[in-house]
Amino acid sequence: MIAFITRRLMISVFVLLAATIIMYVMTALSGDPLADLRQQTGPNREDQMRVRSERMNLDVPIPIRYLQWLGALITGDLGVNRDGQDVGVILGNALAATLQLVVAATVLAMLIGITVGILSALRQYSGFDYSVTFAAFVAFSLPLFWLAVMLKQYVAIGFNTWLRDPVIDTTVIVVVAIAAGLLWGALTAGSTQARLISFTLGALVTATFLSFLSSTRWFADPGLGTVVIGLIAVASAVGICALFAGLQYRGPLYAALAAAGLGTALHTVLGGVLTDPTWPQLLGLLVLTVGVCVALGYGLGGLLRRQAITTAILTGLVTAGLIFLDALLSAFQAYSQRMRGRPIATIGSNTPNFRGDFWQLTLDSATHIMLPTMALILISMATYSRYSRASMLEVMNQDYVRTARAKGLPERTVIVKHAFRNGMIPITTLMAFDFAGVIGGAVVTESVFGWKGMGQMFRDGLEMVDPAPVMAFFVVTGGAIVVFNMIADIIYAYLDPRIRLS
Amino acid sequence: MGEILDSHGDNRLDVHVGLTLDDVRPPSDEEILRVEDLTVEFPTDDGVVHAVRGVSYVLHQREVLGIVGESGSGKSVSSMAVMGLLPRTARISGRIFFRGEDVLALPQRRRRDLRGKKIAMVFQDPMTALNPVFTIGDQLAEAVLAHELMPRKQALGRAREMLDLVGIPQAEARLRAYPHEFSGGMRQRAMIAMAVINNPDVIIADEPTTALDVTVQAQILEKLIEVKDAVNAAIVLITHDLGVIAGMAHKVLVMYAGKPVEVADTDAIFYSPRMPYTAGLLGSMPSTDTTGHRLRPIKGAPPSLINLPSGCPFSPRCPLADEECVTREPDLALTDALDHRAACHHWPKMKAVEDPTVFFRAESEIQG
């Protein structure tokens, strides 16, 4: 397996290297780098042209320029742009925001897209399936920049305005409730009666929930509170057990419930630790959570120890996530006031010169990254959902799934264990490919949201026929693509023993 | 169409010189499985597929029932109905009794308890029937754990015993192997091990040797008979090749276009078929006593299961077909011998000749 991954990695690096040649040469040929100066009439025109030619080495043939650039790159020097600024420095500022954006978008798109795809495969030809299919087609046909501008103009500005008086309109409540009801109805298998019941329950619960949020003006000062955290944690414990172990067995259920209970109990105690944590601290807590959950699963699992450990860990992670979310939401009101009541940002990747504690800073990034991510994930989400739907449908028709059923395994195990694992194998190939698409999308999104990110570096560089920033962008994103490729390969090898063992 | 020609027939009857049914315990009178008037239809965009049209049979303890018919005659669908593995779109009617209990009326949960525990299945293609991403041991142990709560170790121990039983060497080490590390024959052995791991009462073997090398086909069949004896199970042995049945089944049900067209003891099927289709199958089967005759596949193709022809479904291909055959569909009715049923208006004509396959010979061959 290591041999397989190393070989793939080597190939990727060489392919990337070859791609830099194409990128460099084409960028250098894409226009006249002196065009703006030629049109000038000022007295020092000749001087400026000479300076720039020298800085950009325009007298040297392009292939040599490429080699010079490559040589510098190997020493870690990304060169200077045509105005003499160090590209490495510009990149440093832009890198974090852009990588955050593309990684967040990709991970979210995968999670949501794959889940939706699997559900729509399992409910093939249902109302849900048709709606998802249609939505995916719309997503494939949406111009990203257009969507981004719409989000910016309508969602962000509208939401900010609405936040001043966060009362949900009755019409909105009714519409959302009916939509939620339809969703549940469509997802329910079985008789018309069962669907009707799901529809009614789903709609009622949603309506009640929204009315509650509205009447308590929850959005002005959001938060979960220990009780809600506890309820959601227990509900997830049960859900996770139903999915991964089956509810008829005690071990896994007790382990998961214990994880949920312990997490909720800790929430009240942990307040102090979480006032102003750092990322390493949080990571440490996460590792601790997993450790405790493993112990819980081991101790309470009985004969189903493996399943118990899985359910405990998953429940623990969900609970931890809830606690994190609660802390973040609690900081919202204060943050919102500091932003003069307009918390959802439409420009830039963070508020300039913003200072605050961990939660405020995290919120600041979150409110900035939210809309670009929403715009960006749509297409990827559609891609993932289509692929995983097709893949699951294909797998569900395989003989070994029939064998699994013939053994008398519950449908849950057939899907979660046998079909899912095989169904995800082709998705790994999509991962790397889709990531490249997200990077292209990031250029557009950043441009709409006025980020001083890498997208702008690329755009400006290309505008000015200046290879150094363009190449810096490509090297970083290409590197990210190679890393994603590698992750995809590792997952692939993990999923498929035929690769792992060869 | 090419099915019958394709089957590697060489020395088919020779292979049965090993273990046969005569070497194992005979069936008892205890009724295990009873299928009554089973009908399965699939609505599709092109119309309703009448895949199974009224299949009935009874299976006793330790008994082997052979189901024979060309590809597409509804053999697999009828056994999948017994297993409860048909897609949701299938419309099933009729009754299926397992030990006197009406299976189709059971709730899903109870049906699952039967599946793999009381009624197990061996599929046609061992190359695709095992999940490529899990070890053999895992897949075998899972079959045990699906029905019984026990430590994984214990389940794996049972898996190892079963691999031993089906003759896979170094069973302990093989538990950790993945399917792609097994040959076709070994995989089918593993499938048989999986089928018997819960001591089932019935094993449905759906063309268990069709996808295998001729050289291992006989071994697999013998192994099937051997493990059946070990766990006291009855077998439904499905095949499109009558040659497989000889010496391996107590009685035979011949299917054509979704219907049973002849049901009888294996000997009766081989020596006194009462339905021209069976005779056609016999005639296309190479055997030691007809050496010198070429294979004679039945001419034509089975009818569309969406638009069935009127009258006897075999009439378009039947050398004995006449006016009556085209207008009225024959019922499966008793013929000259006890427990020998056939669906043919003209079965007496079959009785009249010594070698019923004669109807399917080319003109020239009969003269010569």
Added chain:
Amino acid sequence: MTLSAPVTSGDAQGMTIVARTQGQLVRRRFFQHKAAMTGLVVLLAVVVLAFTSVGFGPFGGWWKHGWTTTGRVIDGGAPTLTLWPFSIGEHPFGQDNVGKDYFALVMRGTQQSLLVALLVGLVATSVGTFVGAAAGYFRRRTETALMRLTDVMITIPVLLIAAIVGRMAGGSGILVLGLALGLVIWPQLARLVRGEVLSLREREFIEAARAIGTRPRRIIFKHILPNTLGIIIVSTTLTIASAILVESAISFLGFGVQPPDISLGQLISFYQGAMLTRPWLFWWPGILIITVALSINFIGDGLRDAFDPRQNRVRA
């Protein structure tokens, strides 16, 4: 099976199907595909509207305004189109700040966007098919070389390479732009075709043709390509749909269609600043892009289902 060979009813699945020729089957399935038919009708309507309304080349159109004529701005340039009661009014899509009729502009943009996309689709398909077929058929060195080139091209995100060639060619008119974009968007298709050719290559009828000494070129053109036709047609369609989006995206970034040419993306980019005061300048081109891309995507889906029915669809 070649496209013209009749489907025999021999295999278990085929049994349930009445024998028809492959071509008839494909056509029947396509014309029964509701989404594809809707897409086709809508697309035709848009094409007819775009090309007849403001005219194309030497042919004049029936619409009263041209896309270059400025005029008096009426009512702040707001659209006069009302759906209920239906009336078109003087400027159904509104006017820009110098009084140009926005309907005329959008129609002109649609024409040009469609042309670019079509060109991209055709060029990309030709190159992709050629590379894929050659790589799949010849194997060895040819394959290695071609597929490595494809791998390299695929590493570069489509939008980046498109922006770069757009920067190069955008100023030289839409035909050059379409050609240039087509020359860089082929790799996906090449991979697809190669995969298909690889699997066809091992099939009996190709082996037979090779065994009797048929020359490679003949095998490729006579036997292999006709059998990959389905996949090629489908990909072309989908490529055209994505080309519309790529063109509009790079035009939006400023690297695509340049004035005086007009495309839908370029209109959005050009009027971006007017978003707050004249949002309709932003709405219409977006709606047209979505409409066109969506109908082409649906047509592509219908074609895919028609050429490659994975199963007899059962809806119960």
